[in-house]
Structure formats: structure tokens, C-alpha cells
Amino acid sequence: MLVTGNDILVPARAGKYGVGSFNTNNMEITQAIIHTAERLRSPVMVQMSEGAIKYGGQDLANIVIDLARRATVPVALHLDHGSSYESALKAIKMGFTSVMIDASHHDFEGNVKETRRVVEAAHAMGISVESELGRLGGIEEHIVVDEKDAFLTDPEEAVQFIEQTGTDYLAIAIGTSHGAFKGKGRPYIDHARIEKIAGLTGIPLVAHGSSGVPQEIVERFRKAGGEIGDAAGIADEDLQRATGFGIAKVNVDTDLRLASTVGIREALMANPKEFDPRKIFGPARDVMSQVIEHKMRVLGSVGKA
Ligand SMILES: O=C(COP(=O)(O)O)NO
Ligand SMILES: [Ca+2]
Ligand code: NA
Numbered sequence: 371m372l373v374t375g376n377d378i379l380v381p382a383r384a385g386k387y388g389v390g391s392f393n394t395n396n397m398e399i400t401q402a403i404i405h406t407a408e409r410l411r412s413p414v415m416v417q418m419s420e421g422a423i424k425y426g427g428q429d430l431a432n433i434v435i436d437l438a439r440r441a442t443v444p445v446a447l448h449l450d451h452g453s454s455y456e457s458a459l460k461a462i463k464m465g466f467t468s469v470m471i472d473a474s475h476h477d478f479e480g481n482v483k484e485t486r487r488v489v490e491a492a493h494a495m496g497i498s499v500e501s502e503l504g505r506l507g508g509i510e511e512h513i514v515v516d517e518k519d520a521f522l523t524d525p526e527e528a529v530q531f532i533e534q535t536g537t538d539y540l541a542i543a544i545g546t547s548h549g550a551f552k553g554k555g556r557p558y559i560d561h562a563r564i565e566k567i568a569g570l571t572g573i574p575l576v577a578h579g580s581s582g583v584p585q586e587i588v589e590r591f592r593k594a595g596g597e598i599g600d601a602a603g604i605a606d607e608d609l610q611r612a613t614g615f616g617i618a619k620v621n622v623d624t625d626l627r628l629a630s631t632v633g634i635r636e637a638l639m640a641n642p643k644e645f646d647p648r649k650i651f652g653p654a655r656d657v658m659s660q661v662i663e664h665k666m667r668v669l670g671s672v673g674k675a
């Protein structure tokens with residue numbers, strides 16, 4: 371069933387488990403996310419960035435909304451990294467049931483102002499809101515945040531920010547970053563900071579940049595002709611510790627990008643004569659499903675629906 375982000379995340383925070391929020395850009399990715407959630411009886415969030423909206427528009431949103439409505443587990447459609455009030459409102463009009471306003475590149479007051487505007491409008495329409503305090507490293511699709519500017523979330527500021535905005539859930543900067551190269555080897559996650567913020571706040575917390583970049587998938591990507599440097603993601607045990615404190619929404623995009631590309635590359639390599647798109651895009655679903663299943667088991671959302 372199609373539900374709001376709060377319907378999924380408030381129980382997750384209370385139950386100290388995480389729920390995957392997976393980015394989609396087409397039908398096959400959407401099917402892999404929702405069918406795997408149904409198979410494992412797991413709640414799930416499907417998210418579209420502004421880039422995905424540019425790429426697939428209402429067509430893609432309608433695929434997600436229809437699959438979500440027919441799903442036998444709770445599914446929310448979430449706007450990832452909404453960059454403005456207008457973008458958030460447009461997503462709500464498109465049928466999204468959860469929106470992020472990412473105004474974390476503004477100063478505190480600017481972020482509060484923009485976030486509160488979205489919260490008031492979204493709440494008036496029964497939609498829940500994610501906002502962000504602190505700046506992730508790595509590439510945010512429209513904002514390049516280089517290491518020196520990436521600053522971690524201050525726990526006391528987080529309390530103030532939540533009070534002044536009414537945000538339903540909060541993305542915090544705790545050491546993760548977007549993309550396939552999250553720092554040398556195992557990225558540093560500030561568990562003490564997560565524990566402190568969770569201790570001072572009661573709302574679901576969000577971890578961005580939470581792809582694990584499994585080495586097995588990276589190897590398969592290379593073997594199937596893909597080129598990638600020494601890629602690294604967040605370790606499973608780091609995610610498990612984080613969800614134990616209060617991280618309830620866990621964003622995953624890179625793992626599905628790698629998994630779907632592995633499926634397609636392997637299909638093309640194995641059968642040079644193949645030109646039936648179902649035989650080329652279909653295998654991507656299977657590889658993505660394995661990656662999604664692993665993530666849901668790590669987060670503890672299996673059987674929670
Ligand atoms: O935070 C993410 C995705 O992060 P990854 O690149 O680690 O999948 N989307 O908002
Ligand atoms: Ca941001
Ligand atoms: Na988001």
C-alpha cells in the first residue's frame with residue numbers, strides 16, 4: 371500500500387531498525403525494489419532525485435505509485451534531495467508521499483526558513499518531510515561538497531533545528547558521503563555523534579550515502595568490462611550500529627546503479643547475438659534483488675511489514 375514516510379519511519383525508529391530508501395530511474399529498478407520488499411515482508415521507500423524526475427517524469431512516478439498502491443507491504447514515494455520549495459511542491463502534486471528539502475548548503479537560519487516553508491505546505495497536504503543539517507562529503511547531484519566543506523552535524527543544533535522547523539525526519543552528516551568512493555578503505559562513521567543526536571531527539575534520523583559498494587559486485591562489474599577505481603562503501607556493521615541508535619531511513623543509490631549495470635553488462639557479454647531488451651534488462655532485476663535483500667537483512671527490516 372502507498373503510505374507516507376512517517377508511516378514507515380516512525381515505527382522503524384521506535385523498533386530500532388532501518389528501512390532502505392532506494393533510488394529508482396526506471397521500471398526494472400522499481401520492480402526490483404518493491405517485489406523484493408514484498409518477498410521479504412519489508413517496508414520500503416522508493417525515492418526519485420530531481421535528476422530522475424527530469425529523466426522519467428510523471429511516467430516514472432506513475433509506475434512507482436501504481437506498484438506501491440498494489441504492493442502488499444507499505445511503500446512511500448520520496449523526493450530525494452529536493453533543492454527548493456517549488457521542487458518539493460511539484461513532487462507532492464506528482465503524487466509523492468514524502469519529500470526532502472535539502473537546504474543544508476544554506477546557513478542555519480536560511481536552512482530553517484526554507485525547511486519550515488516546505489513543512490507547513492506539506493503537512494497541510496498530509497505529506498511528511500525530510501530535511502538535512504550538516505553537509506555530506508561526496509557529490510550531491512547538484513552540489514559538489516568537497517572534503518573541507520563537509521561538516522558533521524552538531525547535536526545541539528539538531529535539537530534547535532527540529533524544534534524550529536517541525537521536520538518529520540532529519541538527514542545528518544555523520545561521515546558518509548555519496549557515490550562509490552567513500553573515503554579510503556572503510557569510511558569513518560562517527561557513531562558517538564549518532565548516539566548523541568539520537569539521544570537528544572525523538573524523530574527518525576536519515577543516513578545518506580549508505581551504499582555498501584559490495585566488492586563482489588565491483589569485481590563482477592570489472593569482469594564484465596566496467597571500469598572503476600578502488601571503490602568503497604559503508605560497512606554492514608557500521609550501518610547496524612547506526613540503526614541501533616536511531617537511524618531509520620537509509621539511502622541507497624550507488625549499489626543499485628552498480629548492480630543493474632552488472633546485470634546488463636553480463637547479459638551483453640554472455641550473448642553478443644542478443645537484442646531482445648527483456649533478455650538484457652531482465653537480468654539487471656535479479657542482481658539488484660540480491661543487493662536489496664542483503665541491505666534489508668543488514669538493516670533489520672525483513673518481516674517488519
Ligand atoms: O544518499 C543517497 C545515496 O547514497 P549512495 O551513493 O551511497 O548510494 N541518495 O540520496
Ligand atoms: Ca545537502
Ligand atoms: Na532523501
Ligand SMILES: [Zn+2]
Binds near residue numbers: 578
Ligand atoms: Zn543523499
